[in-house]
Amino acid sequence: MTTVSSKTAAPRSVSGWRSAQSKRLLLTVVGWSVAVVIFFPIFWMILTGFKTETAAIADPSLIFSPTLESYQEVQARSGYARFALNSVAVAFGSTLLALLIAIPAAYAMAFLPTKRTKGTLLWMLSTKMLPSVGVLVPIYLIFRDVGLLDTRTGLIIVYTLMNLPIVVWMLYTFFKDMPKDILEAGRMDGASTLQEVLYLLLPLTLPGIASTGLLSVILSWNEAFWSLNLTTSNAAPLTAYIASFSSPEGLFWAKLSAASTMAIAPILILGWMTQKQMVRGLTFGAVK
Amino acid sequence: MATLQLHNITKRFGDTEVIKGIDLEVNDREFVVFVGPSGCGKSTLMRMIAGLESATNGDILIDGQRINDVGPADRGLAMVFQSYALYPHMTVEGNMGFSMRLAGVSKEERRAKVLEAAKILQLEPLLDRKPKALSGGQRQRVAIGRAIVRNPSIFLFDEPLSNLDAALRVQMRIELARLHDELDATMIYVTHDQIEAMTMADKIVVLHDGVVEQVGSPMALYHHPRNRFVAGFIGSPKMNFLPVTLASVSPEGVTIRLPGGGERSVPVEGQRLGANATLELGVRPEHLILDDQGPLSGQIKVLERLGGQTSLYVQMDNELITIMADGDVAYRVNDTVHFGFAPERAHLFDADGLALPSLQQHPLAGLTRQDNRAPGSPAEEPA
Numbered sequence: 001m002t003t004v005s006s007k008t009a010a011p012r013s014v015s016g017w018r019s020a021q022s023k024r025l026l027l028t029v030v031g032w033s034v035a036v037v038i039f040f041p042i043f044w045m046i047l048t049g050f051k052t053e054t055a056a057i058a059d060p061s062l063i064f065s066p067t068l069e070s071y072q073e074v075q076a077r078s079g080y081a082r083f084a085l086n087s088v089a090v091a092f093g094s095t096l097l098a099l100l101i102a103i104p105a106a107y108a109m110a111f112l113p114t115k116r117t118k119g120t121l122l123w124m125l126s127t128k129m130l131p132s133v134g135v136l137v138p139i140y141l142i143f144r145d146v147g148l149l150d151t152r153t154g155l156i157i158v159y160t161l162m163n164l165p166i167v168v169w170m171l172y173t174f175f176k177d178m179p180k181d182i183l184e185a186g187r188m189d190g191a192s193t194l195q196e197v198l199y200l201l202l203p204l205t206l207p208g209i210a211s212t213g214l215l216s217v218i219l220s221w222n223e224a225f226w227s228l229n230l231t232t233s234n235a236a237p238l239t240a241y242i243a244s245f246s247s248p249e250g251l252f253w254a255k256l257s258a259a260s261t262m263a264i265a266p267i268l269i270l271g272w273m274t275q276k277q278m279v280r281g282l283t284f285g286a287v288k
Numbered sequence: 289m290a291t292l293q294l295h296n297i298t299k300r301f302g303d304t305e306v307i308k309g310i311d312l313e314v315n316d317r318e319f320v321v322f323v324g325p326s327g328c329g330k331s332t333l334m335r336m337i338a339g340l341e342s343a344t345n346g347d348i349l350i351d352g353q354r355i356n357d358v359g360p361a362d363r364g365l366a367m368v369f370q371s372y373a374l375y376p377h378m379t380v381e382g383n384m385g386f387s388m389r390l391a392g393v394s395k396e397e398r399r400a401k402v403l404e405a406a407k408i409l410q411l412e413p414l415l416d417r418k419p420k421a422l423s424g425g426q427r428q429r430v431a432i433g434r435a436i437v438r439n440p441s442i443f444l445f446d447e448p449l450s451n452l453d454a455a456l457r458v459q460m461r462i463e464l465a466r467l468h469d470e471l472d473a474t475m476i477y478v479t480h481d482q483i484e485a486m487t488m489a490d491k492i493v494v495l496h497d498g499v500v501e502q503v504g505s506p507m508a509l510y511h512h513p514r515n516r517f518v519a520g521f522i523g524s525p526k527m528n529f530l531p532v533t534l535a536s537v538s539p540e541g542v543t544i545r546l547p548g549g550g551e552r553s554v555p556v557e558g559q560r561l562g563a564n565a566t567l568e569l570g571v572r573p574e575h576l577i578l579d580d581q582g583p584l585s586g587q588i589k590v591l592e593r594l595g596g597q598t599s600l601y602v603q604m605d606n607e608l609i610t611i612m613a614d615g616d617v618a619y620r621v622n623d624t625v626h627f628g629f630a631p632e633r634a635h636l637f638d639a640d641g642l643a644l645p646s647l648q649q650h651p652l653a654g655l656t657r658q659d660n661r662a663p664g665s666p667a668e669e670p671a
Contacts, residue, residue, distance in 0.1 A: 181373035184340050189387035189438070190361035199386075203377045 042264075048257035056253040070258035078244065080262055087237035087266075089152050090227075091220040094159035095213050098167045101160070103209075106171035107197060111183065121172065124165040132162075132225050143230060152235045155227060159220040167216055174208030175201065211277050214270070221267045238263035290351050290364070290441030290474050291316050292337065297346035299332055299498075306332050308498040309346070314442075314476060314491075319468050319657060322478045323485040324495035325521070330478045331446055333495070337476065338367050338444050350441065361387075366435035367444040370451065372427045374419040374434075380406075381415040384433045405436040408470065425456045432464075436471070445477040449484065461487055465657065482522055486510070490656040494518050506657075511650035516641035519570050525599065527635070528576070528609045530569045530584075537561055542636060542644065544569060547605055550583030554634045556644035570635035570643075573599070573610040578617065582628030584609075588621050600625065 048056050050066040074080070109117045139158065140149075148154030178201065186200045202209065224239040231240055242263050245256045271278065292314040299307035306329045314320045322330040335341040337348060339360030347354050355363050375383050382389075384405060385398040393401075406412045409429045419427055428448060435443055445464075449457045465488050468475055479485055485492050486506045494501040494509065494517070502514040506522075513519035519527045535543040535551055542558035544567060545551055554569075561567075576584075586604035593615065600611040602625060611627060619625060636644045 179371060179373065181369045181371045182375060184360075185367070185369060185373035185375070185434075186386070187340065187360050188338065188365070188367050189434070190390045195390060199390075200375060204375075 045257045046261050048253055049261045050258075051254050053252055053254045056257070070254040071262070074245070074255050074258045074262070078241070080241065080259075083236060083238045083241035083263075084266070086152060086155075086231075086235055087221055087239075087263075090155045090159060090235070090237055091217045093152065093156040094163065094220050095216040097156060097160045098163050098216055099171075099209065099213060102164060102167040102171050102212075103197065103202075105168050106175050107201065109168070109172050110175035110178075111180065121169060125169060128165055136229060140229065148230075150231045150234045150236075154230060155235055155237070158226045158230065159223060162223070162226070163216045163219055166219075167212055170212040170215070171205075171209065174205045174212070177208075178205055207277065210274075214274055214278055218267055218271060222264075292442060292474065292476070293347075293349040293352075294333075294337075295347040295349070297333070297336065297348065298344045299329070299336060299341065300344045306498050307336070307343075310495075310498075310500055312493060312500065312503065314474060317472055317474055319465075319475045319477065319488055319490045320493060321485040321489035321491070322476065322493045322495055323480065323482055323521070324501075326480055328495040329498040330480075330495045334367075334444055334446055334476065334478045337442075338365055339363050340367075364441040365444055366438040366440035366442075367446065368428075368431045368435050368448045370447040372419075372431040372451075374427055374430055376419050379416050379418055380411060380422070380430050380433075383419070383430055384437050386434070387438050401437050402433075405433045408436065408467070409433050424452050425460065428452065428460060432467070441474065443471075443473055443475040445475065447479055448477075449479070450481070457484075464488060482524060486522070488657065492522075494521060496521075505653065505655055507650065507655045508653040511653050512643070512646055513570075513635065514643055516568065516570070516637045516643070519635055519637070519643065523572055525573045525610045525612070527570045527572050528607070529637075530571075530604070530607060530609070532567050532569045532636075534558075534561060534563070534565045534567055541631070541647065542567075544636070546583050548583055548585060552583065552629075552631055552634070554631045554636055554644075555647045556636050557647060558636075558644055561638065561644075566639050568637040568641075570637060571629045571633065573612040575633040576609070576611040576627050576629050578611065578613050578625060579628045580626050582626040584628060585624060585626045588619055588623050588625060591619065591621050602627075 044060075047062070049070055050068070051064055052067055052069055055061075055064050109121065143149045143154050148157070182200055182204070183196055186196050191199065221237075222239070224243070227237050227239045228243055231237070242256070242260050245252070245259045292312075294310055294312040297307055297310045298305060310333065322333060324330050332341060336343045339355075339358065343356060348356055350363060350365075375386060378386065381399070381402050384402045385393075388398045388401065402415070403412070406415060409432060411426070411429055411433055414422060414426060414430075419430065422430065428451075431448070448464075449460050452460060461484060464477075468488075477484070477488060489506055491503060492506055492509050493503050496517050501521075502509060502518045504512075509518060509522045513522060516529070520529070530547060532544040532546055535545045537543070537558035538553075541553045541555040542561070543551055543553045546569075584604065586602035586609060588600050589603050589608065590599075590601040592599040592601075596615045598613045598615055598617050598619075600613055600617075600619065602609045602611060611625075613619075632646075632648070638644065
């Protein structure tokens with residue numbers, strides 16, 4: 001009996017192993033293809049930045065002698081540092097502000113929900129469906145009247161509003177995963193609401209808060225629509241810096257690429273260093 | 289230390305009333321157990337005492353002071369949660385000292401108090417560990433330690449043992465009883481496990497559907513259940529119920545006609561019964577006696593040998609009757625058995641499920657766990 005069953009079972013398990021193997025191979029191929037397709041433009045841009053202008057417009061080729069010529073020229077022409085500083089100030093400033101507003105909001109929604117909590121969350125997210133250009137004119141006019149045009153403060157306010165729905169939503173899902181008992185134990189131990197948040201909620205949801213903050217920084221860093229429309233020189237971040245190379249000097253591919261590479265480098269490195277954190281944060285709800 | 293009174297407490301969640309007017313008195317140093325099936329409102333009741341839920345109506349008094357509007361931390365209570373609810377990012381010492389840290393107690397004083405509690409619970413070697421490096425029983429002890437350092441007037445336990453395995457549960461049960469004697473504190477304990485209730489309580493409060501079914505000592509509940517629900521809930525295995533008919537009522541008791549045709553007189557008050565009252569006989573499995581002359585009989589369907597005892601499940605008409613018999617009985621499945629019961633150990637319930645009161649009180653009915661201690665044992669001596 002045993003021999004029979006082992007005979008019939010053996011080929012099946014081998015074929016099962018084979019199909020699992022080929023499935024994994026297929027998935028790997030698809031995964032790499034998608035990654036290559038997504039990364040190729042960035043890769044090409046980085047490459048072009050190291051070419052001479054003539055090489056850049058010549059036939060696309062992977063073999064060329066790299067040069068820092070474009071970087072030197074770009075650097076000589078305009079102050080990268082000033083733009084970069086604006087980007088840092090605006091991205092981190094708006095993220096900090098968004099977290100300060102979103103943490104209490106998400107706390108209320110996660111731990112003191114009402115009948116309308118779910119609806120409020122959806123409504124908040126639905127504002128992201130509106131195209132930004134739809135509110136450009138009113139916001140531009142308001143900013144002009146209160147003197148926020150081309151200021152970091154103005155950009156911080158816009159980015160905070162832009163990211164708030166996502167930040168609240170993400171924090172809400174992280175807070176919801178926190179056992180309520182722990183907060184109640186804190187309350188029994190004499191913690192005020194603020195102490196509850198500072199001593200228990202924040203330390204325990206720090207990974208979630210960190211990945212939310214990172215996402216907010218990245219979204220703010222890469223945002224171009226508002227920065228191009230609301231700033232000119234004083235508060236212009238790196239997105240405006242890249243754009244300044246595109247229109248008047250559209251044909252100088254190498255310099256544009258060099259500027260772009262410099263603009264995305266900081267956020268790319270930040271993303272690289274924190275990718276484990278990011279993936280964990282973004283898939284948190286799904287994995288649990 | 290402290291007394292607790294509940295006056296007509298109700299709790300509503302939206303349209304559903306989960307607590308329907310509860311009056312209760314908890315005396316100083318008493319170990320009171322709230323017991324009932326899940327959804328009976330026992331945890332909600334405890335959370336209202338703790339201050340984690342507000343009462344819709346009624347008054348909660350500690351030492352005569354109304355505390356409905358006092359915050360949870362200011363009621364002088366400490367609670368041990370079912371999930372332990374330890375702070376995962378703090379060490380054992382941090383967990384136990386958190387309340388004092390919030391209150392601004394100095395580091396030295398905090399450490400001294402934590403050490404004192406850790407000593408009682410044998411937690412000293414674990415003070416620097418984080419909760420995730422502890423076993424279930426150790427976490428449980430940390431949760432209790434966190435309550436002890438607050439020096440509360442009343443301890444609240446919300447199903448504290450239900451996450452532990454069976455062996456550890458028995459051990460912690462003994463430890464909690466010992467702790468109660470040692471700390472001499474008022475304790476309120478919620479459980480769905482009637483064995484925990486029976487073994488630890490001075491007073492059991494049986495809850496069902498948001499109302500108190502009966503309050504009394506474990507032995508009073510066992511021997512004199514007020515109604516069919518309490519009779520079925522307290523005691524393990526469950527009490528057997530058999531429909532019987534009323535034959536006659538006399539001052540000595542109520543005579544009933546059994547399904548097999550025999551008659552028995554049960555010493556309970558039956559004056560209030562009408563002539564054709566429907567009655568139910570209740571006899572605990574351990575009070576049914578195998579007896580070839582017995583008035584009841586049936587066929588054995590299942591037989592469980594536990595060694596010291598054997599459980600017989602006997603089919604009688606539509607009822608499956610449980611009999612706890614001697615471990616060495618020679619019966620087999622499908623045998624027919626005859627059995628009877630001592631009338632003074634039987635209970636009668638009327639059509640509303642209310643027990644007819646016994647004519648004599650059981651001698652142990654007033655006994656509490658405290659009474660089991662010999663006089664002059666350490667906890668009895670003045671501190």
